[in-house]
Amino acid sequence: MTSVLTVKMSNKTFIIEFEALGKRIVCEEGQTLLQCAQGAGIQILSVCGGMGLCGSCKVRVLKGPASELTSSESEHFTLPEIQRGWRLACQLKPKGSLTVYVPLESLAHNYRLQIEGLEREVELNPNVKTFEIELSPPLLEDPRADTDRIEEGLRNKGFKCKGFDVEALRDMPLKLRESSWKVKALLRDGELIGILPREEAVLGLAVDLGTTKIALYLVDLESGRTIQAVGLSNPQILYGEDIITRIQKAIKSEENAQLLQKSIIDSINEEIITLLNKLNFSRDQLVEGVFVGNTAMHHLFLGLPVTYLASAPFVPVISQALEVKARDLGLKFSKGAYLRFFPNIAGFVGGDHVAALLATGAWTEKGPVLLLDIGTNTEISLIREGKIFTVSTPSGPAFEGGHIKHGMRAASGAIERIKLSDNGVWIKTIDDVPPIGICGSGLIDAVAELFRIGLLDENGRFKGRHPRLRENEGVKEFVLVDEREMKNDQAITITQKDVRELQLAKASIRAGIQKLLKEMDLEEDALEKVYIAGAFGSYIDVGNAIYIGMLPALSREKFIQVGNAAGVGAKIALLSKNKQEEADLIAKTCHYIELAASKDFQRLLLEASFLGKYKISDEGRRYVNGDQDQ
Amino acid sequence: MTSVLTVKMSNKTFIIEFEALGKRIVCEEGQTLLQCAQGAGIQILSVCGGMGLCGSCKVRVLKGPASELTSSESEHFTLPEIQRGWRLACQLKPKGSLTVYVPLESLAHNYRLQIEGLEREVELNPNVKTFEIELSPPLLEDPRADTDRIEEGLRNKGFKCKGFDVEALRDMPLKLRESSWKVKALLRDGELIGILPREEAVLGLAVDLGTTKIALYLVDLESGRTIQAVGLSNPQILYGEDIITRIQKAIKSEENAQLLQKSIIDSINEEIITLLNKLNFSRDQLVEGVFVGNTAMHHLFLGLPVTYLASAPFVPVISQALEVKARDLGLKFSKGAYLRFFPNIAGFVGGDHVAALLATGAWTEKGPVLLLDIGTNTEISLIREGKIFTVSTPSGPAFEGGHIKHGMRAASGAIERIKLSDNGVWIKTIDDVPPIGICGSGLIDAVAELFRIGLLDENGRFKGRHPRLRENEGVKEFVLVDEREMKNDQAITITQKDVRELQLAKASIRAGIQKLLKEMDLEEDALEKVYIAGAFGSYIDVGNAIYIGMLPALSREKFIQVGNAAGVGAKIALLSKNKQEEADLIAKTCHYIELAASKDFQRLLLEASFLGKYKISDEGRRYVNGDQDQ
Ligand code: FES
Ligand code: FES
Structure with missing residues (x-):
C-alpha cells in the first residue's frame, strides 16, 4: 500500500472516528490526536504549535x-467542560x-469553510x-493479443x-510486462480504462465547484475511505466576484470563456498534482471523478455556452448528468478516466443542490x-412524499458582504458573532484577530x-437611543467598532441601508420558503425538518435567523446545519453508481x-421583509413568542 | 442538398451504373459520359482531353x-469490339x-491502384x-434545458x-436557434454526437490504411451512396518503404513513433479538408469513420506500441475492434465523431484482411x-463451412520490385505485361510511357x-539459347529492353537472381496455401473459388501465376480478382452495424x-519453389497440363 495511512505494524494502532466530519483515521500508539489528525489531512488548528498554550485545538471525546488530563488542559477547561469530554x-x-x-x-480556516458535511453510510x-x-505470458504457440489475455482474465x-480506451492501451503492454x-x-461499464500494479490503490476525486471555493475529496475507491480533503479558492474570482459578472465576461468573448475555464482547470490540476505527489500516488491511480456545482459553474467548467443562462428564460444547455473523459477537459486524471457531472435542475439550480438533496437524504424522507x-442565489427544495418542489431565490450579495458598508466575506478578521446590551457590544471575529469588517x-x-x-x-427602521447609535x-x-479602536480610524458600523439590504436578502429566502409551502398547500408548522446546507448556512445563528424572520418560526431542533452537503453528495456518488442514479x-x-x-x-x-418571529399565511404575518413548536 | 451530385432539374437526367466499380451517378442530357464520370469523381483517363484522339477513355456499354458512334470511335475500334459495346x-x-x-x-493512375472493389448490397x-x-423554443413557463427538448423530440x-458528447454540446445551443x-x-448508440441543419447531408469516411497507399471513401450515410473515392500515398514511406523498417523506427524512440503517426494523420486531415471544401460540405457533417489496415499500420496509426509486434511471438496490443473519438487522434471529423477500427487477427494479419473476408462474403460460403x-506479407484464409484458417506468409518485397535488379513499384513506366516469342519481346508499360523498370x-x-x-x-535455371539471353x-x-532503346543506356533485364527472388516469393504464397489445405485436410481440387484481393492481386495474370506454380493449378474461372476488397469492407461496415458485428x-x-x-x-x-502447373500433396508435386478443372 502506498497510502498515507499505512502505519508500521510494530506499534499498536487505534481507529479514530471523527463524528461530524464522517472520517476515520488510524492513529499510532504514542501519537497525539493532533499529530495523527494532521497527518491524515484533518486540519485541526494549532496556533501554539501543539504546546498546549493556545487552546485552539479543542475537541470533545465522545x-x-x-x-489523562494534562495540567494545561485543566487550565483551559471548566469542570463541566471536562465532564463533557x-x-x-x-x-x-x-x-x-x-x-x-x-x-x-477548531478546524483550520480553509478547511472550515469547505469540507465539513453530513456523511452517510454508502x-x-x-x-x-x-x-x-x-x-x-505470450508464447510462439500462443501469440494472442494483450487484450485477449485481459479479456480472458476478466x-x-x-x-x-x-x-478498450485507446489511451489506456498505449502504456498497457509495458505495464503488463513490468508487473509480470x-x-x-480497471473496468468502467465494461470498458477497460486502465491497469495498475496490484499493490497500488485505486483513487477517485469528488469535487464541489463553488462560486468562491472549491472542495476536493480524494477517496480510495476500493475501501471508500476519504484519504484527504482540501479546499481552495475559485480562481475565477479574479474575473468577477459573483457568477453573473463571470457569465457576462464569458458571453463577451470566446477567449474570456476559455480563460475562465482554463483558470479553474489549471487550479484543480495543480491541486491534484500536489496532492498525489504529497501522498506518493501516481496520476494513473486517479481513475474517476464526480463534479457538482451550480449550473453556471458547471457550464463554465465544461466550456458550454452560458449565453442562454444569462437572460430569461434562463435555459441551461444540459440538465442531464454528463460523463466526459477527463482528458477532454485537460484534467490530470489517469489517461482513461471519466468524470461525471451531476445533473442540473434549472438555470439557477444546479448539481450542487441535487448533491445536497442526495447527501442529506432529505428527498427520501x-x-x-x-x-x-x-448564497447569492438561495436554492430551496420542499420535499414531501417523494415530491420535490424547488425554487431559486435571488438573495443577493448581502450575506457575502456585498452592498454592505463594512461588509466582507467570511475571512480572517470578519465579525461573525455579535451580542448587544443596552449600552455595550460584544463581538467575535473569525480567527479572533482584530476586526476588519462584518460578514x-x-x-x-x-x-x-x-x-x-x-x-x-419591525419595519427595520432605527428608533430610540443607544450610546452607539448615531447619525x-x-x-x-x-457603531460596532469605534474609530478609536481601529488602526485606520474607520469605524465599523451597521447603517440603515445595511439593514435594508439584509431585509431584502432574508425576505427573498423566506418568501421562497413560503412560496414552496403554498405550492404544496402546507403550513409552516407542518415542516418536520429544515436542512441548511452550505458553508454560510453552517455559520449563521439559527435562532437569530428565525428572530429576524429569515427562517420560519419553528422549534430550533427542527433546523439541521449540514455544512458542505454538496461536497458530501459528490463523494457518495463517487462511491456508488446507485447514488448516481x-x-x-x-x-x-x-x-x-x-x-x-x-x-x-x-x-x-413584502411580508417577509419584516423583522420578528412570525408565521406567514394567506392572512398575513402572525407573530410568535418564545422558542415554540406547537 | 449540398451534394456534388445535385443537378439542375431543368434538364433530363439519366442514371449511369458503373458495373465493376459499383457506382451509380447521375448524368445530364447532353453531357458526355466522360464529363459526368469525371464530375462525379470517377477518374477515367483522358490523355487527349476528350478530343477523341488518344483512345485512353475506352469503356464498354453493357x-x-x-x-451514335462518332468517326473517331469507328477508327479506334474493330467491328467485333464495336459489336461488344x-x-x-x-x-x-x-x-x-x-x-x-x-x-x-481506362482508369486514372492513382484511382486504378486503390479503389476498385467488389461491392455488395448492404x-x-x-x-x-x-x-x-x-x-x-424555450419560454419563461418552459425553461427546460436544450437537451431536454432534444430528448423529448427523440x-x-x-x-x-x-x-451527450460534451464537444457536441458546445455549439448545439447556437445551432438549434439558428435552425429555428x-x-x-445524430445519435450513436444512444449518445447525441451532434446536430445538423435539416438540409445537410450526413457523411462518413471509410479508410483503408495500406502500407503504401491509403484509400478514402466519402459516403452519404443516409443514402449509402459513395460520393467520392480518392487514393493517396502513405506519407510514412518517407520513414521506410516497408512496414518492418517503420516499426523499427518507431521502437527506437517515442518521438519517431509520434512522427509516423502524425505524418499519416496530417495527410488524411489534409485530404478530408480538400474533399469537404471541394464538395461544399462542412466538417460537422463528417460524423463517423471506419478504418482498416494491417496490424502494424493499425498500431502506428493509433499510437499503440509496436515493440511486441517486432519480434516473436509477434503479439498485438489489441485484437478486438476499437472505437475511438476522432478528436482523440486529432482527426478532423465532426467534434463528436467516432472512428471504428477493424479487429486484428494476429501480429501479421490485420483488419484489412478481415475487411476483405467481409467484403467478398467469402466467409459465408x-x-x-x-x-x-x-503483398510483402501475404495473408491467406481458407474457409470451409464457417471455419476459417488463416496464415501470413512472408512473401517479401519482390512483387513490389524490391531485391529485383530492375524492379520497381507499379507506377508509370513500369513494365506490367510481357509476351515472349522465340526471338522477340512484347512489353506493355503502365500508362504506355517508355519503360523504366519492371513491376x-x-x-x-x-x-x-x-x-x-x-x-x-522447372528449377528456375536459365538454359538454351535466345537472341536476348546473355551473360x-x-x-x-x-534482356527485356535493350541498352540502345534506353535513354540512360541501361538495359532492363531479368537476371538469374531475379528469377530466384520471384521463386522465393511465389513459393511462400503457394506453401501458405498448401499448409492451409493440409490443416483442413483438403485437396487443392476441392477449392471452389480463390479470391485474390488487393491492388497487386488485381494486376497479375492469373494464368501466368498458375503457370509458375504460384497459384494451384485450378481452372481459371475459379479465380476472382476483387481489387481493393479491404476498402470495400470498410465501406460496408461504415454503412452497417450488422456488418461490423x-x-x-x-x-x-x-x-x-x-x-x-x-x-x-x-x-x-521447397516443393512450391518449382516452376510449372502442378498440384502438391504429401507425395510431392504432380504436374498438370492445360487449363483443367477435374
Ligand atoms: S495546539 Fe495550542 S493548545 Fe493545542
Ligand atoms: S479522351 Fe482521348 S479519346 Fe477520349
Whole structure:
C-alpha cells in the first residue's frame, strides 16, 4: 500500500472516528490526536504549535479511552467542560479507538469553510471496478493479443470486457510486462480504462465547484475511505466576484470563456498534482471523478455556452448528468478516466443542490422537509412524499458582504458573532484577530440583536437611543467598532441601508420558503425538518435567523446545519453508481418553480421583509413568542 | 442538398451504373459520359482531353441507349469490339440510363491502384442514426434545458437519448436557434454526437490504411451512396518503404513513433479538408469513420506500441475492434465523431484482411474457398463451412520490385505485361510511357514466358539459347529492353537472381496455401473459388501465376480478382452495424496458424519453389497440363 495511512505494524494502532466530519483515521500508539489528525489531512488548528498554550485545538471525546488530563488542559477547561469530554488535541494521546467531535472553531480556516458535511453510510459500488488478474505470458504457440489475455482474465472472474480506451492501451503492454502479468484491471461499464500494479490503490476525486471555493475529496475507491480533503479558492474570482459578472465576461468573448475555464482547470490540476505527489500516488491511480456545482459553474467548467443562462428564460444547455473523459477537459486524471457531472435542475439550480438533496437524504424522507442552500442565489427544495418542489431565490450579495458598508466575506478578521446590551457590544471575529469588517452571519446577529434591544422596529427602521447609535451624514448607523479602536480610524458600523439590504436578502429566502409551502398547500408548522446546507448556512445563528424572520418560526431542533452537503453528495456518488442514479432521479423529480413567473411572490417578499418571529399565511404575518413548536 | 451530385432539374437526367466499380451517378442530357464520370469523381483517363484522339477513355456499354458512334470511335475500334459495346467515353452521350464497364486501363493512375472493389448490397444501418426533429423554443413557463427538448423530440420518434458528447454540446445551443429548432439529431448508440441543419447531408469516411497507399471513401450515410473515392500515398514511406523498417523506427524512440503517426494523420486531415471544401460540405457533417489496415499500420496509426509486434511471438496490443473519438487522434471529423477500427487477427494479419473476408462474403460460403491478399506479407484464409484458417506468409518485397535488379513499384513506366516469342519481346508499360523498370506483375509474366519458351527449367535455371539471353559479369540475364532503346543506356533485364527472388516469393504464397489445405485436410481440387484481393492481386495474370506454380493449378474461372476488397469492407461496415458485428465475428472465427511454428512449412516451401502447373500433396508435386478443372 502506498497510502498515507499505512502505519508500521510494530506499534499498536487505534481507529479514530471523527463524528461530524464522517472520517476515520488510524492513529499510532504514542501519537497525539493532533499529530495523527494532521497527518491524515484533518486540519485541526494549532496556533501554539501543539504546546498546549493556545487552546485552539479543542475537541470533545465522545467515546473511548485516552491519556489523562494534562495540567494545561485543566487550565483551559471548566469542570463541566471536562465532564463533557472536552480536551486539547495536542495533549491527548489515544489509548484505544476513539470517537471524537471537532467543533467548527477548531478546524483550520480553509478547511472550515469547505469540507465539513453530513456523511452517510454508502454501499461501495463505484463506476470503476477493480479486478485482480493474473495472465499467462505470450508464447510462439500462443501469440494472442494483450487484450485477449485481459479479456480472458476478466472472463475467469465472471466479467465481460466490452471495449478498450485507446489511451489506456498505449502504456498497457509495458505495464503488463513490468508487473509480470499480475495486475489490477480497471473496468468502467465494461470498458477497460486502465491497469495498475496490484499493490497500488485505486483513487477517485469528488469535487464541489463553488462560486468562491472549491472542495476536493480524494477517496480510495476500493475501501471508500476519504484519504484527504482540501479546499481552495475559485480562481475565477479574479474575473468577477459573483457568477453573473463571470457569465457576462464569458458571453463577451470566446477567449474570456476559455480563460475562465482554463483558470479553474489549471487550479484543480495543480491541486491534484500536489496532492498525489504529497501522498506518493501516481496520476494513473486517479481513475474517476464526480463534479457538482451550480449550473453556471458547471457550464463554465465544461466550456458550454452560458449565453442562454444569462437572460430569461434562463435555459441551461444540459440538465442531464454528463460523463466526459477527463482528458477532454485537460484534467490530470489517469489517461482513461471519466468524470461525471451531476445533473442540473434549472438555470439557477444546479448539481450542487441535487448533491445536497442526495447527501442529506432529505428527498427520501416522508416530510415535509425543507433543504436550503444559502448564497447569492438561495436554492430551496420542499420535499414531501417523494415530491420535490424547488425554487431559486435571488438573495443577493448581502450575506457575502456585498452592498454592505463594512461588509466582507467570511475571512480572517470578519465579525461573525455579535451580542448587544443596552449600552455595550460584544463581538467575535473569525480567527479572533482584530476586526476588519462584518460578514453575513455577523450581519444577521447584528440586526437580530438591534431588534431585540429595541433599536430597530419591525419595519427595520432605527428608533430610540443607544450610546452607539448615531447619525452620519444624515444616515443612522450603529457603531460596532469605534474609530478609536481601529488602526485606520474607520469605524465599523451597521447603517440603515445595511439593514435594508439584509431585509431584502432574508425576505427573498423566506418568501421562497413560503412560496414552496403554498405550492404544496402546507403550513409552516407542518415542516418536520429544515436542512441548511452550505458553508454560510453552517455559520449563521439559527435562532437569530428565525428572530429576524429569515427562517420560519419553528422549534430550533427542527433546523439541521449540514455544512458542505454538496461536497458530501459528490463523494457518495463517487462511491456508488446507485447514488448516481438516485441523483439523476432527484433531478428529474424536482419540479422547478420559476419565481419570476409567480404572481404572489412579490406579496410574499413584502411580508417577509419584516423583522420578528412570525408565521406567514394567506392572512398575513402572525407573530410568535418564545422558542415554540406547537 | 449540398451534394456534388445535385443537378439542375431543368434538364433530363439519366442514371449511369458503373458495373465493376459499383457506382451509380447521375448524368445530364447532353453531357458526355466522360464529363459526368469525371464530375462525379470517377477518374477515367483522358490523355487527349476528350478530343477523341488518344483512345485512353475506352469503356464498354453493357446496357442502355447512347448517342451514335462518332468517326473517331469507328477508327479506334474493330467491328467485333464495336459489336461488344466498346466506345470512347469522351464521344458517347447517354440517351437514357446506362450500365457501363470501365476497364482497368481506362482508369486514372492513382484511382486504378486503390479503389476498385467488389461491392455488395448492404442494408443501411450505420452507427450514427439521423432523426429529423422539430422542437418547441424555450419560454419563461418552459425553461427546460436544450437537451431536454432534444430528448423529448427523440422520444417522440421512439428513441431514447442515453448520453451527450460534451464537444457536441458546445455549439448545439447556437445551432438549434439558428435552425429555428428544426434539426437533424445524430445519435450513436444512444449518445447525441451532434446536430445538423435539416438540409445537410450526413457523411462518413471509410479508410483503408495500406502500407503504401491509403484509400478514402466519402459516403452519404443516409443514402449509402459513395460520393467520392480518392487514393493517396502513405506519407510514412518517407520513414521506410516497408512496414518492418517503420516499426523499427518507431521502437527506437517515442518521438519517431509520434512522427509516423502524425505524418499519416496530417495527410488524411489534409485530404478530408480538400474533399469537404471541394464538395461544399462542412466538417460537422463528417460524423463517423471506419478504418482498416494491417496490424502494424493499425498500431502506428493509433499510437499503440509496436515493440511486441517486432519480434516473436509477434503479439498485438489489441485484437478486438476499437472505437475511438476522432478528436482523440486529432482527426478532423465532426467534434463528436467516432472512428471504428477493424479487429486484428494476429501480429501479421490485420483488419484489412478481415475487411476483405467481409467484403467478398467469402466467409459465408460453404466453400472450400481461398482468399489471398498478396503483398510483402501475404495473408491467406481458407474457409470451409464457417471455419476459417488463416496464415501470413512472408512473401517479401519482390512483387513490389524490391531485391529485383530492375524492379520497381507499379507506377508509370513500369513494365506490367510481357509476351515472349522465340526471338522477340512484347512489353506493355503502365500508362504506355517508355519503360523504366519492371513491376511485380511484369516479373510474373516474364518468368512464366521464359519458362513457356523453354529458357528456364522447372528449377528456375536459365538454359538454351535466345537472341536476348546473355551473360553479364558471369550472371545470366534476359534482356527485356535493350541498352540502345534506353535513354540512360541501361538495359532492363531479368537476371538469374531475379528469377530466384520471384521463386522465393511465389513459393511462400503457394506453401501458405498448401499448409492451409493440409490443416483442413483438403485437396487443392476441392477449392471452389480463390479470391485474390488487393491492388497487386488485381494486376497479375492469373494464368501466368498458375503457370509458375504460384497459384494451384485450378481452372481459371475459379479465380476472382476483387481489387481493393479491404476498402470495400470498410465501406460496408461504415454503412452497417450488422456488418461490423460480422467483421468482429470473422476475426474471432479466424484460427491463426503461425507458420514459424510449423514443421512442414519448410518442406512445402521447397516443393512450391518449382516452376510449372502442378498440384502438391504429401507425395510431392504432380504436374498438370492445360487449363483443367477435374
Ligand atoms: S495546539 Fe495550542 S493548545 Fe493545542
Ligand atoms: S479522351 Fe482521348 S479519346 Fe477520349
